[in-house]
Amino acid sequence: MQKISSLTLVLSDQCNFSCPYCPQRRGEKTLTAGDVTTFMDFLQPRLSEEVWLGFYGGEPLLSWPLIQGTVDHACRSFRKRFRFTLTTNGSLLKKEYILFFKKHRFDLALSYDGLAQKYRDAGSITMVEAALKKLLRYYPEGYAIHSVFTPKTVPLLAASMAELLCQGHARLQYAVDACVPWKKADLAILAKQLERLTTICVRHREKTGKTPLKNLNDTAGKGIFACSAGRDRLALLPDRTVWGCYLFYDLLGHSRQSPDYTKYCYGELEGFMAGFKGGFPAVTANYADLRQDYFFSEKKKLCGLCADLERCAVCPVVAALATGTLAVIPAWTCQLKKIARRVHGKPAAAVSSPGRQWA
Ligand code: SF4
Ligand code: SF4
Numbered sequence: 001m002q003k004i005s006s007l008t009l010v011l012s013d014q015c016n017f018s019c020p021y022c023p024q025r026r027g028e029k030t031l032t033a034g035d036v037t038t039f040m041d042f043l044q045p046r047l048s049e050e051v052w053l054g055f056y057g058g059e060p061l062l063s064w065p066l067i068q069g070t071v072d073h074a075c076r077s078f079r080k081r082f083r084f085t086l087t088t089n090g091s092l093l094k095k096e097y098i099l100f101f102k103k104h105r106f107d108l109a110l111s112y113d114g115l116a117q118k119y120r121d122a123g124s125i126t127m128v129e130a131a132l133k134k135l136l137r138y139y140p141e142g143y144a145i146h147s148v149f150t151p152k153t154v155p156l157l158a159a160s161m162a163e164l165l166c167q168g169h170a171r172l173q174y175a176v177d178a179c180v181p182w183k184k185a186d187l188a189i190l191a192k193q194l195e196r197l198t199t200i201c202v203r204h205r206e207k208t209g210k211t212p213l214k215n216l217n218d219t220a221g222k223g224i225f226a227c228s229a230g231r232d233r234l235a236l237l238p239d240r241t242v243w244g245c246y247l248f249y250d251l252l253g254h255s256r257q258s259p260d261y262t263k264y265c266y267g268e269l270e271g272f273m274a275g276f277k278g279g280f281p282a283v284t285a286n287y288a289d290l291r292q293d294y295f296f297s298e299k300k301k302l303c304g305l306c307a308d309l310e311r312c313a314v315c316p317v318v319a320a321l322a323t324g325t326l327a328v329i330p331a332w333t334c335q336l337k338k339i340a341r342r343v344h345g346k347p348a349a350a351v352s353s354p355g356r357q358w359a
Contacts, residue, residue, distance in 0.1 A: 114160025
């Protein structure tokens with residue numbers, strides 16, 4: 001079995017925001033310290049020497065003591081090199097938390113949509129901007145800003161990124177919400193916005209020598225993209241179930257009667273551990289079929305026959321959030337990928353980094 005190099009802990013399904021594009025269901029479920037240590041200790045012999053440990057929610061900062069306790073446990077009880085990551089909406093970020101993240105060299109993903117934040121949660125702007133100022137002051141090297149644009153907010157994409165750059169933020173990443181339909185007119189606006197954004201970034205690089213936009217640095221891996229869920233990563237969800245990647249829970253976690261639930265869920269924590277030798281390889285084998293060349297477009301065209309196959313990487317769950325079927329890809333996603341490839345002059349990014357991805 002391949003060693004596990006990435007663990008995601010979805011600490012709770014509670015959030016103080018309700019972003020219009022978020023596919024998660026809100027609830028009251030929360031992991032306990034016992035759940036987390038049981039999961040980590042069981043996996044200890046199966047972990048690679050370097051492990052990405054990601055904290056996710058809902059809003060993970062609502063579970064602050066659990067974050068502190070988990071980091072303490074990882075540092076004291078494991079002889080592994082942990083790389084901590086945390087994805088937050090920023091609204092609860094205090095100086096004390098930032099200093100803790102700095103001490104433990106967290107890689108933070110702060111979700112903020114720039115000028116489009118007013119369409120996401122207008123009341124949050126002051127709080128999140130205050131958090132961004134604190135990050136810039138106390139831990140400038142430790143965070144990236146992730147901004148999501150929808151067909152409604154895409155006209156604000158380039159100006160939002162430009163403003164964040166002007167404010168001094170060093171690492172930016174945009175994503176588009178591929179779960180909703182993109183019409184021809186929306187796609188044309190996106191293409192223009194990305195052209196403007198690329199020009200802004202090229203000028204910035206000429207002035208500073210730095211490329212602030214992660215999308216421009218990304219390259220799809222050589223060969224055919226495959227979802228890495230279950231292969232080298234696992235996630236523990238707030239209802240104590242284990243999945244190959246936390247995104248599967250958003251798609252299937254509330255449909256226990258669905259055949260796909262049984263196919264992709266490793267079961268609740270105790271069942272996962274008890275069945276590790278039997279059930280685990282069988283479920284992992286199901287994940288192994290999630291490869292780009294096995295995916296279909298909605299028009300039943302096999303991606304394996306597409307000229308862009310090796311330059312394309314689509315998350316099968318994000319596609320399924322739009323089409324309802326795993327690994328069936330909506331037509332607008334092909335267009336979104338084509339535009340990104342053409343404008344950035346590079347292959348569209350493989351969806352492999354920790355944190356939510358949208359296209
Ligand atoms: S492709 Fe999607 S489902 Fe697979 S590991 Fe990446 S984010 Fe998770
Ligand atoms: S462009 Fe569309 S059809 Fe071609 S590989 Fe990508 S998702 Fe599949």
